Amino acid sequence: MFRKIQSSIFSYFFTIVILALFVLVVVVNSILTRFENKAVEERMEDVTLAIADYLSKTVNNEERTATLLSETLNVEDIIEIDQLYSSITDKELTSKEWKKVQTSSFYQQNNGDSLQSVLQYYLDKTAKRKKKVIPVLINHLEHFQKIADVEEVILMDKEKILASSKRKELTGKPISGVGLEALSLPNQVKLLQNKTMQWIDLANFLNVGKRVFLLSKVPHTKGKSHYLLYVYDARKWDLNAQLNNVEKSETVDIYLIGKDGKLRSSIRSFNKNPSEVLLRLSQQGVSEKELSKAKKENSIIGLLEVPEEITMMSNNNIMALSEGVSVNGLNAIFMTHWLKSDGIDWRVVVEWGKDEAFAEWYKVRFYLNALLLIIGIFFLLGVIYGGRRLAKPIYALKNALDDLAEKPLTFNYMNFEEKGITNDMLQKMDIIGSEVKRLHEVQREMEKKLSDSTTIVSQQHKQNESLTSKEHQLTAENKVANDKILELEQVINTHYKSVKKTLKLGMYDSSLYHLSLESYFHIHKAKEEISGDFICTYERDSRVFFFLGDTGKDSIKAALSRMVITSIINEVVNVKRLASASRILEAIHKNIFEITKSENLIFEKGIKLSVCVWDRQKQMLEFSGLNQAIFVLRDDNFEELIGDELIGETYNSEGQFIANTHYIPLNRVKNALLYLFSDGMIHQNNNEEELFTQKRLKELLIDVHSEDLNTQKEYIEKTFIEWKGEADQKDDASILGLKLI
Known part of the structure; x- marks a missing residue:
């Protein structure tokens, strides 16, 4: 026992030191991690801000340089070049002159472009004869190229290129010509109506690759706008x-x-x-x-x-x-x-x-953890030394207690004065010895009392035997009462099943069979015995009303919800005689809100409802929806119409609900199909937990819309069953397909 005490004390201090060292290492490393992350982030931020500032100034300098260079161009030279271009363009060539153009290198360079070839031919001829306007202008552009440190500088108007600092073959080329399409220069020129500068992001330029461009408007030109295009090679x-x-x-x-x-x-x-x-x-x-x-x-x-x-x-x-x-x-x-x-x-x-x-911080972390390890080793050595000092009095105390346990009545603490036990502990042991002797006396008294208690228990046992007969009588009475309870439970269960059978209402009313429609189909896959989906149809004058909804409930709540909603729909259509899809939906929503407002929580989560009104006289189909969509096929045009989204707290708010109406004219349509559906099919997952989705349903209906409705129904049912596989059905699935025309 005392060895266990010694071991426990030693383990206690040893564990404290280890835990303290561990906590210290974790805390220090956490603080160090925060410091190193902050330091690296600040260093990155300094570099990034410096580079961003440099680039921002560079962009501004490029724009300022382009503006200054544009202002240095001689407007008279530009006007003279325009006049020269106009004279060449308006000139009628003789067959001899045209032949010279065709045999020139310009015709081959421009791939047979006659106008550009004529311009380049006569401009070159003019430049050789009059060494003035074009060479001077090109020299200016070459000088601009060096100053701006760009790959090329091009002078152009809204239609064509007038000159280039690098490529003579661009002279006369339309600004939307081959190799320049990606720049969209006509659109870029329009953007410069109210400003003087416009960058063009990375785009393909001729056959040289992708370049960045700066388009600058030349100021003070009379009558006609001119522009300088600076070409930047981002590789540099x-x-x-x-x-x-x-x-x-x-x-x-x-x-x-x-x-x-x-x-x-x-x-x-x-x-x-x-x-x-x-x-x-x-x-x-x-x-x-x-x-x-x-x-x-x-x-x-x-x-x-x-x-x-x-x-x-x-x-x-x-x-x-x-x-x-x-x-x-x-x-x-x-x-x-x-x-x-x-x-x-x-x-x-x-x-x-x-x-x-983080390389520098890794070194700091290594040295710091090494220091903590050395501190921990010193603490452990101190624990070992202290444990040995504590062991000597513990062993002496063990021997004294052994003597007390073996000879409690003759124990004398004075025999252990010189064995390392302190006087305080010896006095405590003397008190313990006196207490042990007293307890022996108490034990003898307790044994006597135990004997007396045994006699009393024997007498009580005899009394209990007389009570056993009464207990048997009470058990028999309890059995009779339990039988009556079981009989009442069976009666209640019978009544409950009768009520449940009464509430198993169909999801649609019989009026669907009496509508004057060419053909239709309906598919219903219920999750449980009582469905939460419902279909209502009404025919009044020249209008036919279609309703398909989802109460969002199941079991008895679903049946009660359907009864309430169909009653509201019947009142809105046949009593109030509303005809607009949006007004019908708003009236239904208002009635449901009044029910919810009166603390009847049957509609606390809101419903999903599609309302369609087909006016056969006007050949117009109206649709309004609440958290649901429909599909309409008009000839080969397949449309998806989305209803209003109103759920949760928004559904039960006191704000007036204004429904949107989709109008679908059918007066010039030869073939019209209408599909109403609940979300049970689109939210159904397969064995891989993948949802069917509304997109798949739309693609499925597009694939089968050319078939007759019976074939469509069979194919849709087969697809739903194959998709669901062994997975549990998540919700009631309903689809109503109608052939209107």
């Missing part, structure tokens, strides 16, 4: 060059993406090893044609798409942080920031390899 944008303190890192990369998630600038891994990136794209399912084009242009801009979570994050927040697998194939953290201007909606993405970002 090196955003990583803006980094100083992390420039040598192999895992940091900065690039631009569009709103579509595709690159607008190159990435580090492609610049370093294009083949590896192209291979990764091939494994992701990119077509061989796109890969060949990317390899030829040495660019994946506009092709490679960043992970979807980065796109969603960047589209929802001006600035956001996340982590995942990067476009460079690394496990990284990302920081994004919006970059917007007229015509462009980009995001700056700064990514940093996770291992490298």
Whole structure:
């Protein structure tokens, strides 16, 4: 026992030290994790804001440069070039002149485009003869190209290109010509009516690949608008060059993406090893044609798409942080920031390899945990030492207690004074010895009392035997009472079954059989004996009324709900004689709301109802719905009409409900089918827990609408049974198909 006490004390202190060390390690590491996450996030934020600010200033500088360059153009030179173009365009060529144009290199370059070939031929001829307007203008554009540091600068009007700093073959080319379609220049020009500048996002340009463009309006031109188009090669944008303190890192990369998630600038891994990136794209399912084009242009801009979570994050927040697998194939953290201007909606993405970002903090974590481990070892050594010091008096106390247990009447505490037990403990043991002696005396007295009690119990036993006969009599009476209770339960059960049988009402009334319709079908698959779905039809004058609904209840509540609703419908149609589908639905809703308002909770969750009114005289079909839809086929046009959505607290609110009406004219239709349905079929799942859905029901009806209604019914029932399989039916399923014309 005392060894167990010693072991328990030692285990107690040992466990406390281990738990304290564990809690300390967890707390310290949690605090460290928060610090390191905050530090990395702040560092990423600083870099991202710096890059975003740099790019925003760069975009503004490009726009300012384009504006200043546009203002330096000589308006007189532009007017003179316009006049020269007009004179060439209006000139009638002789057969000899036309032959010269056809044999020129311009005709071959323009693939037989006669107007552009004539313009380029005579402009070249004019330039050689008069070394003035065109060469001077081209020199200006070449100078602009160097100043703006762009790939090309193009002068154009609303119809054609007047000059280019790089490609003479563009002269006279329509702005919507071959190779320029993706730029939509006519639409971009219209956008510059009220402003002077417009960016054009990444688009295919001639046969050179994808480029970014800045369209600038030339000011002070008289009578006719002119524009400068600056062509930017995004492959030359090196955003990583803006980094100083992390420039040598192999895992940091900065690039631009569009709103579509595709690159607008190159990435580090492609610049370093294009083949590896192209291979990764091939494994992701990119077509061989796109890969060949990317390899030829040495660019994946506009092709490679960043992970979807980065796109969603960047589209929802001006600035956001996340982590995942990067476009460079690394496990990284990302920081994004919006970059917007007229015509462009980009995001700056700064990514940093996770291992490298937290490398310094990993060392701090290692040394800190090592320090905590050393502290824990010292505490454990202290516990072991203290346990040994405690063991000596414990063993002495054990021997004293053993002596007390063996010889309680002759025990003397003075025999253990020199054995390590304290005086206080010895005095306590003397008290215990005296108490043990007293208890022996008490024991002898208790034994005597026990003997007396045994005599009393024997007498009581005899009295109990006389009571047994009375107990048997009460048992017999109780049995008779139980038999009467069982008889009453059988009578109550019989009455309950009778009531339940009475409430098993049909889901539709017999008036459906007496309607003057060409043909119809109805399908009903009940979940239980009493269905919550119902169908009502009425015919009044030239109108036919169709109702299909779902009470949302089952068992007896479903039957009671159907009785109440059909009574309300009969009153609205035959007593109040309402004719509009929307007014009928509003009246039904109002009656149901009054019932609910009077604390009758039979409609606490609301119902689902489709109301159709067919006016055969006007050949017009009206539909209003509450949480339900219908399908209408007019000749080969299959339509899905959605009713109003009104559920839960909104359904029971005191606000007036205004129903929407769908009008479907049938006066010029040769074939018209109407399908009303509850949600039991579309919410039914199969063995794989997959829902049938309203989309599948629509596709099923489209497939079978050309068949007669009996064939449609058989095919729909067969499809529902096969879909459900062994799965439990979730709700009552009802479909009513009507051939109106």
